[in-house]
Structures are given as structure tokens and as C-alpha cells.
Amino acid sequence: MKARYKVAGMISMLLVLAMGLLWSTRSVSAAAEGKITGTVKLDGAAPHMKGIDMSKDPFCVKQHENSPAHLENVVVGPGGGLQNVVLYISQGLSGAEATQVASQEPVFDQKNCMYTPHVLAMNVNQKFKVMTSDQTTHNIHPLPNALAGNIPWNKSQPPGAPPIEASWKTEEVAISVKCNIHPWMHGYFVVVKGPYATTDEKGSYTIENVPPGNYTVTAWQEEYGTQTAKVTVAAGKPGTADFAFKAK
Amino acid sequence: MRRMMLNGSLVLTAVVTVALCSFSWAQATKAEEDRRLGMESHIGKLTGHAAAAQGTYRRYCVGCHGVLGDGEGENAQWLDPKPRNFTLGIFKCRSTTTGTLPLDSDLFDTIGRGLDSSNMPSWNPLSSQERADLAAYVKHFSARWVTEKPGTPIEIPKKPEVTAERLKAGQEVFQRVECWKCHGPTGMGNGPSAATLTDDQNRPILPYNFHDGNRFKCGTTDEDLYRIFMTGLDGTPMPSWSDNIKPDEAWDLVFYLRTLQPMKSKAKEIARQIGLKPGAPSAAPASAPQQ
Known part of the structure; x- marks a missing residue:
């Protein structure tokens, strides 16, 4: 009897504690903002990225006469830094922080028959722009999971066409986007809540505008999947989280 | 004795909570199903009712499009192009812009017309009421019709003279x-x-x-x-x-x-x-x- 009592008591205590914790993280003021920095590396030899045969379209071939194009599934920089990894806060954000939309408009360019950037991160409901710098017709065909809330569409963009503005309704890591005319053109839209960052060619990143608190940061790479790390951000002291993905 | 009673009430509360939860869950699913089956389609003066198409769907459509409308009917494996998965709410033949739901009349027309160079025949032998009911039934498979409205149809100006x-x-x-x-x-x-x-x-x-x-x-x-x-x-x-x-x-x-x-x-x-x-x-x- 007594044991059961204790269990029930402990469970309710834990519940109260958990609720309290949730509440305390909510009430952190967003005024004193910090950041989370770090690097993402590839542990092991960089996989070979196949060259792209663009002979279907002479325009594309011409753009790469002097710099052969390669697939960009895994882009490793000097020192093993992994490029195009998206980092976002998967736990610890309050409701208000999670619904805040980044102010800078992400731009997805079709340049030299490649996607620049190869991976574009953005917030839920954040407007982003798809533009073309090429003198050849592309079609932009994002393929989100329609059952999860984001709806696929397919639009053309001939040379000189105005940019397309769009946004996504729900979180999705990640939405595959392709050009049917140039089958090698394949990239990702990563739609997350709250502050996010994408690694540069050295594999480093900085997530700005993070209020002090305890967080779980998730790193997503298209070939290697996700990794998470616990990070604490204090006022005036940025949190750090380094990641290493194992080469397959 | 008092403790036992307290303990008993604790257990009872738990049981009641669980029972209530599962009951309301069942109710919610049932309500959702009823709501979806209440789906209507409006094509001109015709009003189609999803519930009325259950028999017709089972007789003519289920073999390819499947019981769940996911395009996984037992014949699907032999077909190319594959039968449409209605749960996604994505359709080829629309009057509306890309990424939006089609009009009811688009679904109605597709059912009547069939899809050339595929295994989807014309269903004009069915009455227009039956086809309107089927259009509503097609809609009931996707939650998108509960939360979204069909897109705006594109405008087609009057056809000019060929020159x-x-x-x-x-x-x-x-x-x-x-x-x-x-x-x-x-x-x-x-x-x-x-x-x-x-x-x-x-x-x-x-x-x-x-x-x-x-x-x-x-x-x-x-x-x-x-x-x-x-x-x-x-x-x-x-x-x-x-x-x-x-x-x-x-x-x-x-x-x-x-x-x-x-x-x-x-x-x-x-x-x-x-x-x-x-x-x-x-x-x-x-x-x-x-x-």
C-alpha cells in the first residue's frame, strides 16, 4: 500500500517539477539575446562526388567549361568542415520564440544549372524567393509531404522570368526540390521553427538571436541524417556545440 | 481503512480517466468519419453526397484506388500510370493554380472523361448524380478539403480568331x-x-x-x-x-x-x-x- 502511495506521490511531484521547468524556460526574457556557435565536421574520408553530365543542355555545359560540376550531397571544406548542414533548435524554445520569423528573406538561385545554395533553410511561414540567373528554362518542383501539411507545386522559370515568392505552412526537415528539365538539379528546403543557421565552407555556423536558456540543437545533413546536442546559453556567453558526422 | 479507500479512489480515477479518454477518442474518430462522409460536391445545380457514393465506389473504383483511397487497390500493382492517391489531394486536371485544390467540377469532369493513355476509363455510363456523389467521395479521403478551399480558377479569355x-x-x-x-x-x-x-x-x-x-x-x-x-x-x-x-x-x-x-x-x-x-x-x- 505504502509503496504505491510513494510512487503516486513521486509521479505527481515529477509532473509538478516538469511543469515548473517548462514554465521557467518560457518566462526567460528575449531581450538579452545570445547565440550558439560551433563547427560541423566529417569524421573520415570525404566520399567521392560524381561529376555531372550536362550534355542534355548546351547552355549548362558552357557554364562549366572551366570548372566541372559535381554533385553536392556531401561538400567537405578544408579541415574536414561540412558545408550545407542546417542547425536549428529542436527543444527549449518558448511558443513565442518558435513562432518568430527571421527577418532576412532566404533566396534560392538557379545559377549555372545548379542550385545556389544547395540547401536553403527558412522558418515556417517565412517568405522566400526562387530566382533564376540562367539563360535556359528551369522548372521548380518542391516535393514536400502533402499529408504533413505542406503542398507540392511546380512552376516554370524561363530566362528573365521574375522571382517566385512562396512560403511553407509547417515544419519539414527536409523538402526535396528538383528541376525536371535538368534531372541533376536537386536541392532541399529545410523548414524549421525558431532561430537557425547553415554551415559555411569551413563547416562553422552561428545561430543568432537565441535567448539565454537550455536547448537541444539539431544538425541535419542530407546524407548523414541528424545529430543533437544539449547547449546552454547564458547572458553574454554564447553556447557552443560541435558536431561530427561519420563518413559512410 | 481510510488509506485503502483513498487508494481505491485513486485507482478508480485512473480507470475512469482512461475510459473517458478512449471513449472520447473513439467519438472523435467517429465524428471525423461522419464529418468527412458528410462531404458534398457542387457542380452547377447538382449536389453530390459522399455518403451516397459508398456503394458505387466499392463497386467500380476500389479495385484500383483502394478502400482507403490511397491508390493501393489490388490491381494497382499491374497498372502504369498508377491510380491516383486521393489522400494527398493532388490532381493533374485542375482549373486552379498549381499547389491548390481543384474545383468540384474538375473532379466531376475527370470522372466522366477518364484519363486517356491510362487505365482510367470514362465513367459517363454512370448517372451525373452518381458522378457528383463520387466527386464528393473522392474529396472525403483527404483532410485538405476540411481545412482548405479550392484554388482560384485561372481566367481564360475568349478564344481569338486563328491567323x-x-x-x-x-x-x-x-x-x-x-x-x-x-x-x-x-x-x-x-x-x-x-x-x-x-x-x-x-x-x-x-x-x-x-x-x-x-x-x-x-x-x-x-x-x-x-x-x-x-x-x-x-x-x-x-x-x-x-x-x-x-x-x-x-x-x-x-x-x-x-x-x-x-x-x-x-x-x-x-x-x-x-x-x-x-x-x-x-x-x-x-x-x-x-x-
Whole structure:
């Protein structure tokens, strides 16, 4: 009897504690903002990225006469830094922080028959722009999971066409986007809540505008999947989280 | 004794909570089902009721589209193109812009018309009421019709007169926006990108060949053709062109495309008179890789 009592008591205590914790993280003021920095590396030899045969379209071939194009599934920089990894806060954000939309408009360019950037991160409901710098017709065909809330569409963009503005309704890591005319053109839209960052060619990143608190940061790479790390951000002291993905 | 009672009440509370939860969950699912089965379709004066189509669907549609409407019926494995998965709410034949739900009349028309070059026959032998009911039943499979409204239909201006100038202008549109990348320089469906096209499920798919004389999947009239390339065919590689082809140019393109087809038409007659030949466009490679 007594044991059961204790269990029930402990469970309710834990519940109260958990609720309290949730509440305390909510009430952190967003005024004193910090950041989370770090690097993402590839542990092991960089996989070979196949060259792209663009002979279907002479325009594309011409753009790469002097710099052969390669697939960009895994882009490793000097020192093993992994490029195009998206980092976002998967736990610890309050409701208000999670619904805040980044102010800078992400731009997805079709340049030299490649996607620049190869991976574009953005917030839920954040407007982003798809533009073309090429003198050849592309079609932009994002393929989100329609059952999860984001709806696929397919639009053309001939040379000189105005940019397309769009946004996504729900979180999705990640939405595959392709050009049917140039089958090698394949990239990702990563739609997350709250502050996010994408690694540069050295594999480093900085997530700005993070209020002090305890967080779980998730790193997503298209070939290697996700990794998470616990990070604490204090006022005036940025949190750090380094990641290493194992080469397959 | 008191403790025992307290303990008993604790257990009782737990049991009641669990029971209530599962009861309300069952109620919620049942309510959701009822709500979905209450789905209606409105086509002109006709009102279709999803609940009324249950028998018809089970008799004629379930074999391919499946009990759940997910396109996984027992015949699906033998079919190509695959039966539509209604749970996604994504359809080829729409009057509405890309990425939006079709009108009820679009679903109704597709059921009646069937989809040429696929296993979907015309269901015109069913009464129009039955087809309206089926359109509502198709809708009931996707929650999108509960949360979203159909898109705005694109406007199709009145068809102008076919002229030689319009045919030449249409050919220029065909070359400028590069229809030939998939449909081929002469519309034979053999463009440089034709061989690698895939649909949204990553299955191989062919571009339309204008020379084989098949009907279009989404209708046969000039207005249908206009609508097909302006809205795009969602779920396939065919994008929407409404942002990049102006309404007047769109009619030019319609007329030019008619000259590529084997069927007799006024456009074809004029093209013959002025000697308009579908040629390799200037931007196309002289030796387009043949695949």
C-alpha cells in the first residue's frame, strides 16, 4: 500500500517539477539575446562526388567549361568542415520564440544549372524567393509531404522570368526540390521553427538571436541524417556545440 | 481503512480517466468519419453526397484506388500510370493554380472523361448524380478539403480568331519558353530531357507526343489545352506556365500546338498554306542527344 502511495506521490511531484521547468524556460526574457556557435565536421574520408553530365543542355555545359560540376550531397571544406548542414533548435524554445520569423528573406538561385545554395533553410511561414540567373528554362518542383501539411507545386522559370515568392505552412526537415528539365538539379528546403543557421565552407555556423536558456540543437545533413546536442546559453556567453558526422 | 479507500479512489480515477479518454477518442474518430462522409460536391445545380457514393465506389473504383483511397487497390500493382492517391489531394486536371485544390467540377469532369493513355476509363455510363456523389467521395479521403478551399480558377479569355501571325507567334512562344526540352523540337515527346522525367513518386513518366493523335488527359477542347499548360499537371513534371505566358500568347501557343497534331483543324490548314514547319528551335543543339 505504502509503496504505491510513494510512487503516486513521486509521479505527481515529477509532473509538478516538469511543469515548473517548462514554465521557467518560457518566462526567460528575449531581450538579452545570445547565440550558439560551433563547427560541423566529417569524421573520415570525404566520399567521392560524381561529376555531372550536362550534355542534355548546351547552355549548362558552357557554364562549366572551366570548372566541372559535381554533385553536392556531401561538400567537405578544408579541415574536414561540412558545408550545407542546417542547425536549428529542436527543444527549449518558448511558443513565442518558435513562432518568430527571421527577418532576412532566404533566396534560392538557379545559377549555372545548379542550385545556389544547395540547401536553403527558412522558418515556417517565412517568405522566400526562387530566382533564376540562367539563360535556359528551369522548372521548380518542391516535393514536400502533402499529408504533413505542406503542398507540392511546380512552376516554370524561363530566362528573365521574375522571382517566385512562396512560403511553407509547417515544419519539414527536409523538402526535396528538383528541376525536371535538368534531372541533376536537386536541392532541399529545410523548414524549421525558431532561430537557425547553415554551415559555411569551413563547416562553422552561428545561430543568432537565441535567448539565454537550455536547448537541444539539431544538425541535419542530407546524407548523414541528424545529430543533437544539449547547449546552454547564458547572458553574454554564447553556447557552443560541435558536431561530427561519420563518413559512410 | 481510510488509506485503502483513498487508494481505491485513486485507482478508480485512473480507470475512469482512461475510459473517458478512449471513449472520447473513439467519438472523435467517429465524428471525423461522419464529418468527412458528410462531404458534398457542387457542380452547377447538382449536389453530390459522399455518403451516397459508398456503394458505387466499392463497386467500380476500389479495385484500383483502394478502400482507403490511397491508390493501393489490388490491381494497382499491374497498372502504369498508377491510380491516383486521393489522400494527398493532388490532381493533374485542375482549373486552379498549381499547389491548390481543384474545383468540384474538375473532379466531376475527370470522372466522366477518364484519363486517356491510362487505365482510367470514362465513367459517363454512370448517372451525373452518381458522378457528383463520387466527386464528393473522392474529396472525403483527404483532410485538405476540411481545412482548405479550392484554388482560384485561372481566367481564360475568349478564344481569338486563328491567323497566320498567331501561329508564328505561337511557335516563338514554344521556342522561347523551351517546351521542346521535354516535348521535342517538333512535339514528338522526344526532347533532350524526356528520357529522365519522373513523377512526384519518382516513377518514370513520358511527355505528351503531339503527333500520335491521342486525346489530352485533361480534355480535348482548345480551352482545355490552354488550361493544361497554364495550370500545369500537378504530380507530374509539367509545370504551371501562368506566370510566364501572357493570356494572348497562350492562345497563340494553343493554335501552334494544334498544327503539330494529326487531327484536322483550322490552325493546321493555315500552317499548311503558309508553309509553317515545326523546326529545330534556334537555341536547340544541332545534335540534341537522342535517347
